[in-house]
Amino acid sequence: MRFVQFADSHxxxxxxxxxxxxxxxxxxxxxxxxxxxxxxxKLASDVNADLLLIPGDLFDFESISDKTCAWLSDxxxxxxxxxxxxxxxxxxxxxxxxxxxxSYGIPWPENxxxxxxxxxxxxxxxxLECSVTGIAHVHSGVRDRLLSGVISRPAAKTSILLxxxxxxxxxxxxxxxxxxFSDEELLAQGFTYAALxxxxxxxxxxxxxxxxxxxxxCVQGRGLDEAGPKHVIVGEIRDGRAxxxxxxxxxxxxxxxxxxxxxxxxxxxxxDKVRQSVDESGARECDIVFAExxxxxxxxxxxxxxxxxxxxxxFHHVVVVTSALEPDYDLEAVCKDSAAEGVRAAFVRxxxxxxxxxxxxxxxxxxxxxxxxxxxxxxxxxLEPKDAD
Amino acid sequence: MRxxxxxxxxxxxxxxxxxxxxxDRAVLVLADNEHGKSTLASAIVAGLCGFPKRRPAxxxxxxxxxxxxxxxxxxxxxxxxxxxxxxxxxxxxxxxGRFQVRDAATNKxxxxxxxxxxxxxxxxxxxxxxxxxxxxxxxxxHRFESSVGLKSRLxxxxxxxxxxxxxxxxxxxxxxxYTLDDRSLKVETAQSRLSQQIADRQAEISRxxxxxxxxxxxxxxxxxxxxxxxxxxxxxxxxxREYDSARNxxxxxxxxxxxxxxxxxxxxxxxxxxxxxxxxxxxxAKAASPAAAAAGGLFLAVIGAVxxxxxxxxxxxxxxxxxxxxxxxxxxxSTILSARPSxxxxxxxxxxxxxxxxxxxxLMELEKQIGAVLHNYRDRYPELLEECDRMCAELRxxxxxxxxxxxxxxAMREVLDVIRRRWAEALNGLASGILxxxxxxxxxxxxxxxxxxxxxxxxxxxxxxxxxxxxxxxxGAKDQVYLAVRLACAQALSAGxxxxxxxxxxxxxxxxxxxxxxxxxxVEQISPKQQVIVLSCHRNRHERLADSDWFKxxxxxxxx
Numbered sequence: 001m002r003f004v005q006f007a008d009s010h011x012x013x014x015x016x017x018x019x020x021x022x023x024x025x026x027x028x029x030x031x032x033x034x035x036x037x038x039x040x041x042k043l044a045s046d047v048n049a050d051l052l053l054i055p056g057d058l059f060d061f062e063s064i065s066d067k068t069c070a071w072l073s074d075x076x077x078x079x080x081x082x083x084x085x086x087x088x089x090x091x092x093x094x095x096x097x098x099x100x101x102x103s104y105g106i107p108w109p110e111n112x113x114x115x116x117x118x119x120x121x122x123x124x125x126x127x128l129e130c131s132v133t134g135i136a137h138v139h140s141g142v143r144d145r146l147l148s149g150v151i152s153r154p155a156a157k158t159s160i161l162l163x164x165x166x167x168x169x170x171x172x173x174x175x176x177x178x179x180x181f182s183d184e185e186l187l188a189q190g191f192t193y194a195a196l197x198x199x200x201x202x203x204x205x206x207x208x209x210x211x212x213x214x215x216x217x218c219v220q221g222r223g224l225d226e227a228g229p230k231h232v233i234v235g236e237i238r239d240g241r242a243x244x245x246x247x248x249x250x251x252x253x254x255x256x257x258x259x260x261x262x263x264x265x266x267x268x269x270x271x272d273k274v275r276q277s278v279d280e281s282g283a284r285e286c287d288i289v290f291a292e293x294x295x296x297x298x299x300x301x302x303x304x305x306x307x308x309x310x311x312x313x314x315f316h317h318v319v320v321v322t323s324a325l326e327p328d329y330d331l332e333a334v335c336k337d338s339a340a341e342g343v344r345a346a347f348v349r350x351x352x353x354x355x356x357x358x359x360x361x362x363x364x365x366x367x368x369x370x371x372x373x374x375x376x377x378x379x380x381x382x383l384e385p386k387d388a389d
Numbered sequence: 390m391r392x393x394x395x396x397x398x399x400x401x402x403x404x405x406x407x408x409x410x411x412x413d414r415a416v417l418v419l420a421d422n423e424h425g426k427s428t429l430a431s432a433i434v435a436g437l438c439g440f441p442k443r444r445p446a447x448x449x450x451x452x453x454x455x456x457x458x459x460x461x462x463x464x465x466x467x468x469x470x471x472x473x474x475x476x477x478x479x480x481x482x483x484x485x486g487r488f489q490v491r492d493a494a495t496n497k498x499x500x501x502x503x504x505x506x507x508x509x510x511x512x513x514x515x516x517x518x519x520x521x522x523x524x525x526x527x528x529x530x531h532r533f534e535s536s537v538g539l540k541s542r543l544x545x546x547x548x549x550x551x552x553x554x555x556x557x558x559x560x561x562x563x564x565x566x567y568t569l570d571d572r573s574l575k576v577e578t579a580q581s582r583l584s585q586q587i588a589d590r591q592a593e594i595s596r597x598x599x600x601x602x603x604x605x606x607x608x609x610x611x612x613x614x615x616x617x618x619x620x621x622x623x624x625x626x627x628x629x630r631e632y633d634s635a636r637n638x639x640x641x642x643x644x645x646x647x648x649x650x651x652x653x654x655x656x657x658x659x660x661x662x663x664x665x666x667x668x669x670x671x672x673x674a675k676a677a678s679p680a681a682a683a684a685g686g687l688f689l690a691v692i693g694a695v696x697x698x699x700x701x702x703x704x705x706x707x708x709x710x711x712x713x714x715x716x717x718x719x720x721x722x723s724t725i726l727s728a729r730p731s732x733x734x735x736x737x738x739x740x741x742x743x744x745x746x747x748x749x750x751x752l753m754e755l756e757k758q759i760g761a762v763l764h765n766y767r768d769r770y771p772e773l774l775e776e777c778d779r780m781c782a783e784l785r786x787x788x789x790x791x792x793x794x795x796x797x798x799x800a801m802r803e804v805l806d807v808i809r810r811r812w813a814e815a816l817n818g819l820a821s822g823i824l825x826x827x828x829x830x831x832x833x834x835x836x837x838x839x840x841x842x843x844x845x846x847x848x849x850x851x852x853x854x855x856x857x858x859x860x861x862x863x864x865g866a867k868d869q870v871y872l873a874v875r876l877a878c879a880q881a882l883s884a885g886x887x888x889x890x891x892x893x894x895x896x897x898x899x900x901x902x903x904x905x906x907x908x909x910x911x912v913e914q915i916s917p918k919q920q921v922i923v924l925s926c927h928r929n930r931h932e933r934l935a936d937s938d939w940f941k942x943x944x945x946x947x948x949x
Contacts, residue, residue, distance in 0.1 A: 014771035016778040062770035096604035097763040103611045139602070333441060339513035339882050340522050342549020346804035351796065366789060370796035373565075377558035377797070378550055383565045385790035 001128050001158060003051040004044040004082075006232035006249075007197030008218040009037050010091060011059035012068050017223040019254070019288060020319055029222065029288075032252050034068065036219040039249040040232045041075050047234055049082050050128055055197030056089020056137070056164025061098060069099045069106045077109035083125065084112040087134040089164030089197055090178045094138045115162070120146070122153040131156035133191070135163050135179075142178050147185040158237050161186075161194040167215075170203060172225065186213055193235070193242040200226050202246060211242050221254040224290055229253055252316065254290065255283040261325070262295030267307035270297075274308055274320065288317045294324035323386050326368075329375050347374050390511050390886045391471045391920045392433065399463030400435070400483075401428035401456040408947045412471070415912045415921040419928050420949035426924045429949065430524055430893045431456060433922070436466035436481055438506045438516035439488060453483055469493060472511045473886060479507060512886050521549055522882060525875045527894035538859045539867050543874055544840055547812040548805065555805045562798045567787055576791045583784040590777050597766050597773070604762060607755050614752045621745040628738040635731035640710045647707040654700030661693025810838040812878075819877035826910035827869040828903070831862075834873065844870065865903055872907065876915055887919035894925050904930060912943045 011033055015026040037058075044052045059068065076084050088094055099106045100114045108114065113123055115134035122133040133153050135146065153159065165179035178198060183205050186194060194205070194213035205213035216233040218226055230253075231246035259277035264270035274291050283289050289312060297303065305320040312318040335348040348371050355367040373383055397406040403425045410416045420426040440453040458464055464484040470477045476493035490500045490507070503510040508519035541554060548555050567579040574582070669686030727734065813836035820834040825847075833845035833852070841855040844862075853861050862870065872895060879890045892911065896904045908923070915921050925931060934940040 014775050016775040018782065060771075062774070063767055065767075096601055096608040097759065097766070101608065103608050103615065330441070333515075336509065336515040337513070338509075338515050338518045340518040340549070340878070341808070342518065342521070342547075343555045343801065343805055343808060344549060345518075346808060347797075347801050350800045350804055354796070354800070366792045367796055369789065369793035370800065373562065373793055374558065374797035374801055377561045377801075378555065380557075380561075383561065383794075385567060385786055 001051070001130060001237045002047055002049045003053055003160075003195075003235050003237070004040065004047065004049045004232060005053040005055070005195045005214070005235060005244075006037070006040045006216050006219050007055045007089070007164070007195075008057040008200050008216075009033055009040075009059070009220070010057055010218070010222065011037060011072075012063045012065055013060035013091075013222065014063055015222055018319065018321070019223060019290065019317070021288075021317060025317055029220075029252070032250065033220045033222070034071070036230075036250045037072075038075065040219060041079060043232065043234065043247060043249065044082050045079055049234075051130075051132070051160070052076075052079065052082050052084045053132075053160070053162055053195040054084065054086045055134075055162045055195045056087055057091040057197055058086060058088075059092050059099075061092055061095060064092075064099060066099075066106075073106055073108055073112075076112045079111060082111065085123070085132050085134060085162055086112065086114045087162040087164055087197070088115065088136040088138075090137050090140040090142070090176060093140055094136050100136075118142075120151045120153070120163075124154060124156060129157040130160065131158070132160045132162060134161070137164060137178065140178070141176070143180065145180055145185065147181040147189060151189050158193075158240070159191045161189065161191040161213075163194070164197040166198055167196070167203070167205070170199065172199065172201075174225070175199065192237060192240055195233075200230075202231060204244075211244055214242075214244055216246075220250040220252070221288075224254065224256065227254040227256040227290070251286060253284070253287045255281055255287050257281045257283065257289060257291045258324075259291050259293055260295040261293050261297060261303070264295075264297055264303070265301050267302070267304045268311075270303050271308045271311040275311060278312060278315075283315065285314050286316050289315045289319070291318065291320045292324055293320065293322045296326050296328040298328045325386075327372055327376065329372065331371065334375070344375065344378055347371070347378075390473070390889060392437075392468055392889055392922070393471055393476070394467075394469035395429075395433060395436070396467040397429075397432050397436075398465050398467075399458040399461040400432040400466055401425065401458065403428055403432060403949075404458065404461050404463070406949065410920070410922065411945050414943055414945040415916040415923060416945045416947060417923045417925065417931060418947045418949060419925055419931060421928075422926045424926075424949055426926055426949070427526070427893055428456070430526075430891050430924060432466050433468070433891060434516070434520055434524060435483070436468045436479060437470075438508045438519055439481060440483070441516065457483070470507070470511075512882070512888055514882065514888065518549065519888075521546070522878050523888050524891045524893065525872070525895050527897035529871075529875075539862070539870060540841065540855060540858075542871060543842075544809075546875065546878065547808060547840065555801055559798055559801050559805070562794050562801070565790075565794050567790065569783070569787075576787060576794060580784070580787045580791055583780055583787060587777060587780045587784060590773050590780070594770065594773050594777070597770050600762050601766055604759055607759055611752065611755050611759070614748050614755070618745060618748045618752065621741055621748060625738060625741045625745065628734055628741060631727040631729070632731055632734040632738060634727045635729055635734050637714050638727075639731055640714045644707050644710045644714075647703045647710065651700045651703035651707065654696045654698070654703060657696030658693045658700060659696075661689050661691075661696055663693075665689030665693060806838070809840045812836070812881075813838050813840055815881035816874060816877050819880050820873050823876050823880075823910065823914060824870065824873040826914050827873050827907050828866055829906075831866065831870065834870065865899060868898065869903065869907065876911070880915070880918065883919045889920035889922065890915065892921065892923045894927070895923070897925075897927070901930070905934065908934070909939055913939060916943060 012030060015021055015029050021029060041052070058072075086100070088098070088100055092098070092100070094100055094116060098104060100116065113132075115121060115136045117136060118138045120133050120135045122131050124131045131153060133151060151161070163179060165181050166175065166177045168180060168182040171177065175198070186205060187207055191212075193211070196213055196215045199215045200218040201215065202217040203215045204211050214233055216231060218230055219232060221227060221230055229248045230250045231248050233244050234247050235242055235244040257274075257277050259274040261270040261273045264273055270293065274293065278289055278291060291308070291312070293303070303322065303325075305322060308320045309318045331348055335345045335352060338345055351367045351371045351374070355364045358364045358367065369386055376383055391412060392410050393412070394409050395407060397403045406425070406429070408418075418426070418429060420429070435456065440451070462484065465480070465482040467481070468479045470479060477499070478491045478493050480489045480491075481487070488500065488505050489498060490503050491497060492499050506516050509515040512519065514522060544554050544556070550558075565576055566573045567576045569579045569582060665686045665688075668689055669682060671682070816836050821832055824834050825832045830847050831844050832847055834842060836842045843852050843854055844858060845852045846861070859867070876890065879888050882888050896907050899907055911921055911923065931946070
């Protein structure tokens with residue numbers, strides 16, 4: 001039995017963050033997402049997938065348009081022989097006004113099954129000797145550990161679980177906890193395979209070398225935390241075991257580049273170094289490039305990020321930030337031991353001692369910044385805040 | 390530590406310069422202006438400390454390039470040092486980047502025992518601090534033409550700051566600004582403004598969410614109403630078919646009745662006409678009363694005509710009923726057999742239609758209401774999210790900036806207090822011991838922990854407070870107080886290995902009397918405790934002192 005899985009496409013979502021995309025490019029990125037979803041559906045058709053599994057966040061409730069819903073409905077209908085299963089997540093939950101609800105009036109085609117219960121329910125597909133069990137988020141912030149108990153279901157040769165949840169121990173720091181579960185809880189359910197959504201990076205849960213569950217990740221990066229290629233899963237279940245492969249459907253990537261511009265005396269010199277780093281990163285002209293300048297530059301050097309961005313104008317979109325740049329203060333030389341230790345040395349030494357004693361990187365970075373600001377103030381230089389990460 | 394010999398093959402404008410420095414005397418190096426006097430000071434420092442590995446942040450050229458000789462390839466300095474009773478030969482070839490220290494007694498290379506910055510190794514004073522403490526330039530001493538007060542200069546000395554002293558730096562940090570929405574604000578103000586803007590938007594987001602979540606009941610009602618409408622649609626359809634069936638049945642019955650009526654009418658008509666004809670025939674035949682016979686016949690004929698009319702009418706009615714029956718059959722398709730009267734069914738049907746109209750109206754109302762809420766939600770929510778996202782990123786930047794500034798300010802205040810307290814303790818006593826020898830009119834130079842100081846005017850017996858000193862003291866007297874503190878600093882750091890002091894025309898701006906008293910103080914009070922090297926271009930002034938015993942016995946003159 002063959003299946004295609006994708007999740008977290010967040011169709012029609014708002015785009016913000018440090019990419020600083022102007023309005024037109026935000027709309028272009030939303031269109032990219034639509035096209036990526038379209039290619040995922042085409043892939044399902046091309047591989048004659050029996051099932052298309054969408055474990056949540058297909059769209060963003062707050063911004064989904066009727067036009068996109070109509071497009072989805074038509075696109076699903078064209079799949080014809082592929083059965084589509086959707087388990088609404090925290091962003092496309094079954095809140096009042098959800099397009100998933102019959103009351104909204106979207107005519108979802110017959111090959112689409114949307115789980116609409118906040119409890120696990122199972123759909124049996126006799127022709128495939130398969131069952132699909134799923135659950136819907138009816139609102140955001142589901143924190144119950146719903147996999148801690150047994151999910152009862154009728155017996156089937158192949159059983160698939162579909163839900164949107166937070167895997168313990170792998171949650172990105174900015175991710176909301178929703179329907180949390182542990183690997184043990186998941187594996188104890190005994191499903192042949194679980195299609196997971198919520199985390200935007202690919203990941204698998206394995207047992208004895210066999211893939212038992214997987215996050216496909218998102219289909220298209222929308223922000224700095226979704227850099228790199230994004231994929232859908234093409235899978236096959238044979239002899240009670242799932243075999244999966246990743247397939248990239250996005251045409252545009254977000255590429256994060258660290259460019260060391262140490263010693264660059266002006267914007268042009270910095271631009272040359274950045275260009276080299278970008279070329280080495282493999283970024284394509286259709287990609288969005290986020291270049292983070294790092295290294296030491298003379299406090300007298302004035303680096304104009306717009307000049308650097310302009311030099312990279314062949315790329316679809318470029319952002320250059322200077323948050324990791326440090327003025328070219330020789331801190332080692334400044335804080336040497338001395339019988340006549342002056343303020344500069346004592347100040348830098350004190351902050352270094354505090355940084356060494358700090359328990360987290362954030363505090364250490366703040367103290368490093370403090371050393372730079374203090375030296376700039378002692379040099380009579382105007383103080384400017386550094387970008388925050 | 391003492392410098393016993395200086396050899397300079399090439400350094401700046403100096404070439405092939407060498408001289409010895411006797412242990413028991415101060416050394417006076419006389420050179421004309423622009424003949425390398427200050428360069429000699431730099432050469433000694435470079436020989437002792439080397440050059441910094443990296444170009445200082447604000448210097449356009451590396452210091453090692455500043456002194457590269459133009460006219461000779463030799464770029465090197467060699468010193469013979471007495472460090473703690475051990476003679477060391479220090480050789481630096483700046484062109485080749487070579488540094489070597491040899492034990493003068495064994496000629497063994499002992500470079501590995503020392504840092505390249507020998508002042509750091511031998512005196513605990515890295516290069517910049519050695520320059521700050523040990524090299525006293527006349528330009529440093531005489532700066533009271535400027536508006537910078539004496540205290541500020543002493544602070545700059547002990548703090549090691551030049552462009553901006555620590556207090557000014559702390560104030561600058563406290564006054565740091567942040568640009569928000571094109572306005573320059575204090576950092577705390579920007580922080581609180583952003584926090585408020587975020588809170589406002591989050592409150593609006595919560596209201597929008599609540600409005601959506603509050604629609605659950607309405608959505609359930611819509612669900613129920615739609616189901617009810619479907620039921621009513623089906624019910625009305627069934628009633629329509631039942632009604633048709635009943636009407637057809639009733640029409641059939643009416644048709645039958647009409648037919649019967651037609652037949653009766655026709656019979657009456659025929660009978661009437663026949664009777665009329667018979668009566669007329671009988672009346673005319675008997676000729677008893679022809680008028681009565683005619684009237685009777687006419688009457689019967691009228692009855693016949695009425696019968697005929699009724700028959701015709703019934704016939705037309707029957708035709709109409711038949712057409713009605715056909716119409717019902719065409720519109721409704723299959724029928725539902727019903728024995729109920731059509732008016733009963735119609736009554737029920739009208740009621741169902743009324744209920745359906747009500748349901749439809751209610752549905753439209755709810756859909757309009759929900760639609761408005763949804764429209765408002767989807768119109769505003771994404772924008773609010775984007776604004777919140779952007780503002781939270783900005784707030785993180787402000788908060789990190791604020792935290793770093795606070796840390797910088799606190800650390801700087803703390804180290805400044807420690808440094809000032811340390812120097813005040815060290816200088817109290819030492820400076821007072823030197824000052825009267827420089828200027829007998831002043832003594833008792835005392836510092837508090839903030840480096841504020843008082844000084845006693847001996848002739849008047851008055852202790853001058855900090856706010857009086859700059860106004861009361863003459864420029865020359867301020868020069869001397871500053872020099873006393875500079876010399877006291879060098880003494881304070883000479884508790885272990887004595888720090889040599891290099892004075893580059895320190896008395897250039899002193900009048901003759903102060904010049905002599907100051908040089909004498911340096912030679913008699915300072916030189917016995919630590920090496921003193923005086924560089925000067927004022928040959929005549931010094932030559933006038935050549936006959937003074939203290940000068941003859943205590944000063945070695947070297948001419949460049």
